[in-house]
Amino acid sequence: MNTPSYNLPEGITSKSILIRDLNVHYLESGHLSHPLLLLLHGFPELSYSWRKLLLPLAALGYHVVAPDQRGYGRTVSQSDPSHRIQFDDDLSPFRILNLAHDIVALVFALGHTSTVAVVGHDFGSMVASTLALVRPDMFPKVVLMSSPYRGPPPLPFDIVNNPPDSQKHDPLLALDRALMSFNPPRKHYTRYFSTPEANDDMSNPPQGIHNFLRAYFHIKSADWADNAPRPLTGLPELASLPPYYVMPAEKTMPEAVAPFAPSTTEIGEATWLPDDELEIYSSEFGRTGFQGGLNWYRSAADPRLIGEFSIFHGRKVEVPAMFLAGKKDWGTYQFPGATTRMREACPRMEDEDFVLLDGAGHWAQQERPEEVMVHLERFLSRSD
Secondary structure (H helix, E strand, O other), rough: OOOOOOOOOOEEEEEEEEEOEEEEEEEEEEOOOOOEEEEOOOOOOHHHHHHOOOHHHHHHEEEEEEEEEOOOOOOOOOOOOOOOOOOOOOOOOOOOHHHHHHHHHHHOOOOOOOOOOOEEEEEEHHHHHHHHHOOOOOOOOEEEEEEOOOOOOOOOOOOOOOOOOOOOHHHHHHHHHOOOOOOOEEEHHHHHOOOOHHHHHHHHHOOHHHHHHHHHHHHHOOOOOOOOOOOOOOOOHHOOOOOEEEEEEOOOOOHHHHHOOOOOHHHHHHHOOHHHHHHHHHHHHHHHHOOHHHHHHHHHHHHHHHHHHHHHOOOOOOOOEEEEEOOOOOOHHOOOOOHHHHHHHOOEEEEHHHEOOOOOOOOOHHHOHHHHHHHHHHHHHHOO
């Protein structure tokens, strides 16, 4: 399948650069001599997800770069550029510290030694927070969009006096067992994303990949009237999460979102993602599959791969931080207590920098780019 044209406006260029084991594709705007600002996408997204912010941010005087991250889009292996990522491929390159390493290497490859800030959306928020945690000298400000930062995984504490259980504890497995006891039984989407079947389910859905992504983007946006996020206090309340987070136990993701696909009228009213722009996503993921992105979830759920990150347990993000999401984005509250943990882990996050936008769901930078720009400009220009 041929790679689609992004039809980018003048002032945004598509480039590639060799770093580490990758040939990294990225979108760029602004003068190379200006301070670097990095934009990191989530799932199932691409550098293209930042298309509405690149020019406005460059107009503020930044060199703005949005890469396709490891496993996504036009970023490919240097040694085997045509390889389509498979479930059985080595998972270790997708661990969080290696994903952060990619971005540090990208900064230097672009001719910079630091940035003005890093902005991450969805799973890109986890990479952005990791960068601010481990390299605050390079990333002096961080913006976390849609996914609250919950800190590095814990290390065992006081096991001399409180010996741990002999059997290893898998929190995600425990969560799934609890969800399976619901009526009707449910499963967590991160567990589903870690299965061998998920990539084929989403790459070859009954409704076609374009219609699947249309439903998926719709149901997580402010356009879906049933999105009414609120803080959750415990496990029983997870039953109120929408089916793209807590899925029916017997369904695939395409099956879970299919009943909520938008009507022809609703598609026409979704001016934030017209069909020709959605076609970029469906064509790219149709060409590459979803396994690269799914491997991020698998590695985050693998104790062997996330364990090395626990070396930073107890360390806080000491740079100024902002959280920015849509008011109709369940991502803010899908994990009970996550926002409280984020405020503890980001002590320099001011009250004014916890922002929930009216009229936006999970895809805030696409649904409400003007409002996102207002807050980014305020935060980035502020001297702390």
